[in-house]
Amino acid sequence: MSSGIIANPYNDLLAQRHDLARKAVRFALSTLCDPATGEPQPITRTQIRQQLRTIQINAATAGDNIIIPALAGVKLIYELVLWNSTAQTLIWQQGFTGSQPIQLFRLSGFPALTGFSLGFNGSFEQPHWEIDNGQALVLVLANPTQVDGFIRYRVQNGTA
């Protein structure tokens, strides 16, 4: 405290929260611990790569098709390959139609026998999409015709 300000215990309480927040800032990237010191450390690229999951796209129902179920944690989408058999409009969205979905990507009048890909951009910090905690990634088809492909993603729990 500077000399001009009368000491106030409530300011000490606020200062304690500042100290805690500074620790949170320093260790923002991860909840993993260094086995030697027990201190949190950032997650490595190798660990991220080991966490990658691949899921097949095999949808043929008009309306909502759940591609990634409503898992706990944030789903980070790094890579997407899609093949459409019949011309139709495709919509990628978070959540289900009718319950406030967040539309991510709309492919209007997507042609027949055509592929589409979102490649890995080289950075695990910049996924194409982030699907919120407890929300599903849904592909909405206009017609009951086959759409194939795969998605590579990772589930981020906590701050890891």
Next chain:
Amino acid sequence: MLTRPWIDPRDVDWTDPLNPLRNPGWQQNNNPYVWAALKDPMLQALRQGKGIEPRLYVCPDPNSQTIPGNSTYDYEVPAEPNCWLFALNASGSGTDFLLQITDSVTGAKVFSQPTPMSLINSNLTGTSNRGKLFFLTTPHLFEPPSYPVVRLINTESTAKVCAVNLFTCVEYDTA
């Protein structure tokens, strides 16, 4: 008067009229919505600490800005250092927006997933055009150099207005 229970004046917190723990009139049944927030030690400290000033941020700027349909809009709040977010409310022309507030440095989110604006819209859940506040259970500190990032998601197909008011206070550096 004689039917009223006598309250020892020494039990009353005369410095803080909003202190539910020390002011007998403030029972949880009187106002269950803010009781938990007002008794939080950090919010009490903000009420009674020195060098605290309110800052109210209206988001986005200008607040009449429309957000295109099915799109996400991020507004980086030009907050001063040592900003404490303790309450918020929202209004807009859209029937339901989604809202998220993120700490720009730690990535900490106020809501685990974007929350519907209808939950914090004072026009829908209270008297129209009255300043109802939705208090966080404990205020969130944006430790410098952090600032709040307000994410607005228009889930409708047409452009809409969504305004969010952040009720914050800043703490002068008393170190």
